[in-house]
Structures are given as C-alpha cells and as structure tokens.
Amino acid sequence: MNTQKQFRPRYSFEFFPPKTPAGMEKLQTARDELARRKPDFFSVTYGAGGSTQERTIETVLKLQDQGISTAPHLSCVGSTLENMSSLLDQYKEKGVTRIVALRGDLPSGMVSAGELRYANELVEFIRDHSGNHFNIEVAAYPEFHPQAESAEADLLNFKKKIDAGANSAITQYFYNADAYFYFVERCEKMGMDIPIVPGIMPITNYSSLVRFSNMCGAEIPRWIKKQLEAYGDDLNSIQKFGEEVVSNMCEKLLQQGAPGLHFYTLNQAEPSLKIWNNLGLSGDDKIRF
C-alpha cells in the first residue's frame, strides 16, 4: 500500500440519472445534503448503449452548475466514435473536467457491440480526441471482473487502461478489505502508480444487494450474508448492522492507506452519511489516518 499512501485522499459520491421529476427532486435533496460535506466530486452513471444518455447529460450539467465538480460516466459498448466524440466535446464545452471511462455491458437485445470493445480503447480514444483535458477514472475489480479469463489476465487488462492514460481508478464494491489490499499490492508490484479508490456500497436492503452482487461479481462474505438473512424483514436491524460492518471496513481501508472513498449512493444521502459521520470525516479537513 506504499504507493497509495502518497496520494491525497479524495471523496466522491455517485448518483444515477433519475427517470422522473420526483426522482430528480429526491436526487436534489440528497445532493444538497452531500454537498455540505464538500466532496471532491460527484459522478453520474450512464446506461450502456446510450440508454440514459440524455438523462445523464442533463443530470451532470445540473449538478455541475450547482458548484461541485461532476464527472459523467461514459461507456463505449454499443456506441459509435461519432457519438462519443460529440459527448466529449459537449462536456468539455460545459466545463466538465473528469470522466469515468467504462466499457459497460451490452443491454439485452442489443446486438451491435459498438466501435470500441474495451475500456482501454475508450481511454485511448478520449486521450486522442481531447488530449489531457479530462482527468480519466477507470474501473478496478479487487475480486476480479466476472468475465475475466483469469485473475492474471484481469490485472494485465487493468494495466492497459493505465498505460492508455487513465489518471485514477475506482473499484467495484467489496466487503472484504483484504481483497482490496491484495489487489493494490499486486498492482504496485506491476508498477501501476495511480490512486485506486475503494468503491463503497452501503448495505440498506438484503435482497437487492444479493441480486446486484451476483450480477457484478462482488462477494458478500458468508458471515455477513447469514447475519443479514437472520434479520428477515427487519430493515432497521439490516441497516444498523450494515452501517457498522461497512464503517469498520472503511476505517481499516483509510488507516492502511486507501486514497479516499467513492460512495455508491443510489441517490440516497443518509446511508453514506452515516458511514461518513462514523469515520469522523469533516467537511473541511477530511481525516488523514
């Protein structure tokens, strides 16, 4: 973890683009709560194949206008170079300086993979098209990507994104800090020297967490699963236990040199803020262990 310790810790919150005016209002409330903590940036997800394109742009520009740097996610799967160029130009013109560059997953029913196949090609494309204008974030998988040929191949593929010009990485969420430490150490041994920021998913609901984790290859350790199962429909206990487990993991991550945290908020402020407060992170002077 020596390389990671040299980076200033940074904190960010991720949103998805709401589908309805009521959803936008809810996001606005969450945004206001979280903005008071002075995060380094917000980010807004993007539906692969461009399915949320307009809503992502609209949400990014709205948040950006309210004074906190906002990073659109951009995925290349199912998209054309022309479309991606136009999005990059639009973002640049509106003062966006950070992009989360992803491959994405082809939505079911969509057959055309698009002109770029992997995220490293997208990073290369952004660098060719926009030079060094954007700070490029990429995805990292401490428990490995579900489609990876092998752990080794996945690490080498992650390195390709850095070699193509990525500035930093955000990880898939995990509930086992050792998976992150081991991943980072392997990256460091391979000479990768960018911040690898843990992605943090607060635990608020058991069944949706299990469904989502199965899809994205994030493991819920047995002891956590069993305890959550035992709470049944008791949401209060699930959330209390989840808050404790995730706060403890975040504390360990920061203590051992993780360069900040990125919260998957699912457009709710409270679960992330509870963890934030438990960690004693203040708005102005974020903790340095």
Ligand code: FAD
């Ligand atoms: P890649 O880095 O391209 O990797 C995908 C797979 O291909 C891996 O198995 C890798 O080992 C392999 N691979 C990579 N490069 C090569 C290569 N050159 N040759 C051969 N094999 C290769 N999805 C969305 O749709 N919208 C979002 O907004 C979104 N945001 C995300 C944010 C974060 C922080 C994370 C961690 C994930 C996010 N995702 C999002 C999910 C992501 O799109 C999926 O996990 C997707 O399956 C992989 O995207 P990637 O950018 O990691 O792909």
